[in-house]
Every structure is written in structure tokens, then in C-alpha cells.
Amino acid sequence: MSGVRRVDVLVVGAGPGGLAAAARLAAAGAGRVEVLEREQQAGGVPRHCAHGGFGTWTHPLTGPSYARLLAEGAARAGAVVRTGVTALDWAGPLALTTVSPRGPEKIEAAAIVLATGARERPRAARLVPGTRPAGVCTTGELQQAVHLYGQRIGSRAVVVGAEDVSYAATATVRASGARVVAMVTDLPRAQAAPARALDARLRHGVPLLTGTTVTELLGHGRLSGVRVRHRDGRSAVLPCDTVVFTGDFVPDHELARRGGLVCDPGTRGPAVDGALRTSRAGVFAVGSVLHPVGSAATAAREGARAAGAVRQWLAGGDWPGAVPLVVSEPLRWIAPHRVTPADRHGRYVLRSTEPLTRRVLRVTQDGRTLDRVRVRSSLPSALVPYRTTLTLTARWTHRVDAKGGPVRITVD
């Protein structure tokens, strides 16, 4: 390995979060801004989301066009986007070892932005019993197979999950010429916009089995079916040759953990404060690695926000200590995961495990109430999905005692 190369900002991951941060930083004259992307193409997950829902209301885009736009934007702003380069490990507090076809390299930076994204939990991690036949995948693999490589999948697929990503998987199965036998969710109803769920059921005739769990995969060689059990105890086999496990995202946090960054027990990703600062001075994190999984727009917005914080740091800013944010049932996690009194801008994203009947959150620190907030949601409560994402404004943060105990968020 030949010495150490220095850059000003090193961004790991060329998805929406990383590219947006790099574009802003390069445009603002932050010096050499380099983005490392281990895939051969920049753009992250939107590369293989061959459907709409990206861009803005006035300028709607498909995933692949959005990915291209972001990558071009970062390059035009002057950031160096290097594809086919893997960040392997840390070589110091602000240095990474990498490998590419050009060989290994050590790169040191004044600031590092982790934008490593999230992935769906595969079958094994969900501990779904049964044999190990071919024909088992996640949405990520399915979309790449169909949209990037034009590969054939099977002819009859079961889609596990009923969230937005599950409906995207359903569309991809259909685009490949295969049939969706059923969608299966252990929850009592679909976790997507009602119009989308209805469209799949009525226009495309895809049955949705609610309150139903996949209990076993069947078949030697190729999948022959999945055994499902309804919560009333009935059990059945759905014959199929493909099963797609959708959703259940986990952050790709390997680099954060290898670096010993403090991770949040709820999201499992690196814990950051409102300025997206991790536990290590000079290391920031943005996008779905923080809150699996947000939209591309959320990641990009965070990237832009992190750019401001990175510039402050480069200009000699300090790295204030942050107080942990702690949620309790039925809330599952909150992001950002730490707070400083200076975190005035931005908002918090919360995930709950069940629909909130009372939607007022109380923010306290050491027994002192900092705020009571009505959480915002675009849907009436009867339609709020079970594993719902809520947002909370940051209007209470200036009341936080930087030397106090953890700040607790509870459902009032």
C-alpha cells in the first residue's frame, strides 16, 4: 500500500444521501470531495427502482432517472464520484482503507460522511424455516435481476409484505411476465396508501392475505411452495416457484460498527445528533443507514443538511457532546438519535410498532417536560399504517440540558 492520500471530504456511498451531500459540499467550495461507491454505477437503490415516485411534484422522475440526475449533479458540482471502489475498514479516526481494480489505497479526510444505506432482511435473517431451494429473494435482488439484467425469474411468485416496497416488488414480478400468487402480511392490513393496495387487489387481482405468516419454504432444488398460517390457526400451501421477502430494512452499518461508532439500539445504525454528527469527531452519517428505510428524498434532504454541518466542522467548528434520545413502547426508534441544544432545525423521524390511538408525544429530560407535541401524519388515524413513520419538529431542543440525562420521548 503506497502511503496515504488526503482529501477534504470522503463520502462513502453514492446513493441519494451521499450524492446530495457531495454535490452541496463541492458546490460550496469544500475542496476535494470524493465519493466512494462499491457498485459499478452511482445512484444507490433508485438505480433499480424502475417506477415513479422520485423527483418532485413539479418534476416527477423514475428511480433510474433520479439516480442519474443526482450522480450528474454531484459530478457537475465538482465532486469526484469513484465507482467500483470499496471502503473496507478504518485506517485511523478519519482514514479508510479501500480497494479497487487499481489496488488498495488509504485515504485520509478532514471529514467523512457515511451514506451506506439499508438493505432488506433476507429469508435466513427472518428465520423462516424450511428447505433452501432456489427462487428465494428480496426486492433488491428481484429489481436488479429484472430491471438491470433482464433475467427471468420464476412464473408464480408470493410476495411477503404489504408495504410500499412490497407493491413495487409486485409490479416488478408482473413486469417480468410472472404472476403474483398472493401478497402475505402478518399485519391486519396493508401498510401502503389505500389507493395502491386497492389497485393491486382490484386491477391486478393480487390477493392480500392479512394476519398470515409464512411458516415454511418447500421444495428441493427449486421452490415448490410456501406454507402459510393464518392467525386463526388455518394453514395452507401456496404453490409457487418464487418468493420475494420485502421490507424489514436494516442499515448497512458494517463500516460504522467496524469503526467503533456508537450505534443506536433501535435503528441499529450509527447514532447522530441533529447536525448528523456521529460519536466520532469528523464523522457524519446520512440517509437510510440512520433510519431504515426512508425515501430517497429524505436521504437527499439529509445529505444537503449534513453538507452544512460538514462545512462548519471544516471551518474549525467544535464537536459538541450530545444527549441520547430514548423512546419507549410502542415507539420503536427515533432518528436523529441524539440531541444538542443547538439542534434547532430539521425534524425527527419516529417509528412505532402499532397505530397510535393517542398521538401526543411528551418530551422529557430528568423528569422535566420539555414539550408536548401532536405528531403529524398525512393520513387519518384509521388509515395510519401499523409500522408507521411519524415526524416530530425540533422546537423543544433549546430546552435540553447538554449536561443532563437522556431525553425521553413517550406517548402521552
Added chain:
Amino acid sequence: MTVTAQGPLPERPYDVAIVGAGVVGCAIARALARHPGLRVALVEAQDDVGQGTSKANTAILHTGFDAVPGSLEARLVREGARMLAAYATESGIPVEPVGALLVAWDADQLARLPRLAEKAERNAYRDTRIVGPDELYTREPHLGPGALGALHVPGESIVCPWTTTLAYATQAVRHGVDLHLGCRVTRASRQDGEHLLHTDRGTLRARFLVNAAGLHADTLDRLLGRQDFTVTPRRGQLIVFDKLARPLVRHILLPVPTALGKGVLVAPTVYGNVLLGPTAEDLDDKRATGSTAEGLSALREQGRRILPELLDEEVTAVYAGLRAATGHEDYRIAAHRENSYVTVGGIRSTGLTASLAIAAHVVELLADAGLDPGPARDLEPVRMPNLGEAFPRPHQRADLIAADPEYGTLVCHCERVSRGEIRDALASTIPPRGLDGLRRRTRARAGRCQGFYCGAAVRALFEEATR
């Protein structure tokens, strides 16, 4: 070099046919390959070598400290362990001598440790040592609370079972053994002093026959008119945890065997994962390689006690293997001179460790049964691609990448498998015939994402090479 997976079989009779290309069958084929005068066929029902018990075990290179003293198994494990350790070094098979700790969780188990140490002595293994709780927790700081002590067996190692089997088979094929895959033996007969093996790819003729059919060894025995033993499949379910769990454990953590069974272990793997298992379920169905909800939940419960933090880590794989139990506490290896036939049955979980010694033993038995092996030669060594994390992987080698940038192009990110390694595997002596075979050879798609990122890309490389 002959590896076939379809089409008719050669008509010319072989001197020896080995049925079953598991770790034992492949080791026997390799041993016979030392004799250039012999025509040897290795016949396998599946589409790859090592597809039965050999691929779904706990991947431990045993010392044989707890074998039944005086048994054939004890001797072959002891000899085989030494032979395999040397062979692994020569062939690039990853081995890590991490040592084992038999952890005592109650007074009864603690009281058993001295007897286990004595048994080890009787098996000529003298390095065991009983350690107290202080040393135990220093050695294993993440061990769950309540352990009272342990028996330290420093010689126990972890090994790549898959590379071992493939190395034997590769070396055998390169030295003239014909490997016939996809060749299930459905009937066997004898005619004019020759065995006729009727398979779904036609009939194969051989003067001598070696039954290394593992789980199906009793079936083949019956086809030949013998009823020496019955193989009962014993299912072992295992959970593999992600590499981020690897720092949690340093040794193979074995349970103290009790009357109730051997219990489950927690062990690192040479790939840098952590293994939890196996269950032990006696079944009738030799195809029941599925995992069950009950099995997995029992494993997690026991794992939580042994290594509580392990359960917070992501699971990368769950698998179930069937071990060949015969109801006898020893191997069932026997020559039947009148039939020119050697049975290699009841090879239990120690078969991987003992494989090279079993092979040497079988060659002797074949000679006893009348086979003249002719002159012997030294085999050209094989050098296997390294899948072990304790040794430099291709992406960590600047020299390799400088010579061929394909080793610096990573395709499978979780396991850091380069396009160069995938290309090499697809062009190897015994190429994979499916994505699972490619995974075993390279670890591509074997990591935490299970193909979320790389599945389609790996498939594209495979399909391009096999089109």
C-alpha cells in the same frame, strides 16, 4: 481430466468405482489416484461433490479427545487429524487452531470434566487442562453468566469442510479419476466378476466397488444383497451469524456431553462467522434437510445462555444437515472379499477429520480384497482458492490485483468476493453447476445480504460463463 454431469457413461470397465462424492468418497478417490495403473470412477447422485453431510456440518477438525478409546473411529480420527492438518497447509485449505472449551454450567457437568480429561489421555491426547471460571471468562469475556469452569482442548481447530472436499476431488480428477455427477445408482448386480451399477445415466462396470454413499450407504448395501446396518438420518439444524459477531467468541464452545445428548455448540467459522447448533433429531426421511421453527427456537434459547450477545447479531444462514447414524458407536468399515466390495458406513460427524486416514485404510482393505493397486506416485499438490479470513483473501493482496485487476473488482460486497475469484471458480477443474455451487466455491451470496446487492450480478456472471 474427466468430469461429466450428463450423457452416457464410459463402457470400458473401471478397476474401482466409488459411490458417493462426499468428503470420504473424494478422499478415497484421491488415495487411489496415487496409483496410475488403476482406472477409477467416482460416482455421485447430486450435481456437485460434497452435497450431503459433507456440506452441512459443524466444520471442526477434531483431536479425537472424546472418541471411544480403542475404536476404529478413535484411531482414524487421531491419524486423520494429523494428515489433514498437513494437507490443509499444502493445499491452502483454511484451518484455524482456535482450541475448544467444554463449558460446565452446573456442578454435575463440572464433576464430569476430570473423566473427560482421562478419556482424552486414553485417546493419546494429553494437552487438555481444566480451567476455573476466572480463566474461562478471561478467555471468553462474552460468555453468559453462570459458567463454573471448562475443559480446555487446545488442539481442536476449525476448518473449511467445503474446500477440503473440493481439494480431494480436484486432485483426484487431475490425476485421472473420472468424476460422474448426476449419476444416481438405482440397481446393482454382478456379472462375470464385475459389478454392474445401473444408474439413471446408464450402466457403469467396475471390478471393485467402494460404498461411500453416506446417508444412503445402507440402501446401496441392500442393493448388493447385504443388510449389515441401517442408517438413521439424524438432523442437525444450524444457525450462522454474521461476521460482526465474530469478535464475541474466541474458542469452539462445546457443551459437556451428558446422558441427554451432546448439546449445542457455539463456534467461529473460518469464514469469520459464528455457528450455533446443531440440533439432534432422529428422522426417517433422508431428504428432510429443512429447518423447523421448533429447532431454531430451541437453538436460540440455548445460544442465549452460552453467548447472550450473539442473539442480537444478524443471521446470515440457517441450514440443516443429516448425519449418518447407525446405532453403533463406531464407523462401519468392512471389506467383503468374496464380493470385491468395501463398505464405508456410519461415518459420523468426525468423518471430515478422519477422511484421509479412512481413505488410506480403505486402500489397504481393497488390497486385502484382492485389488493389486500397482505402483504408486506422489500427487502434484493442489492450491485451493482461500476462503478463510485468517489468511489474505485476494482483495487484500496488492500483488494479485496489480497482476490482475479483476481481483480488485468486488462483486459480492458482504463476503468481499472479487470478479476474479468468480471467474476462476467457473473455469476450475470441477466447475459449479449452479449458484449454490458457486457460493460454496467463492462465498459469493453467502453474506448478510444474501443477494440483495449482488444476487443478480453474480447470476449474470454465472450465466455468461455457462451459456
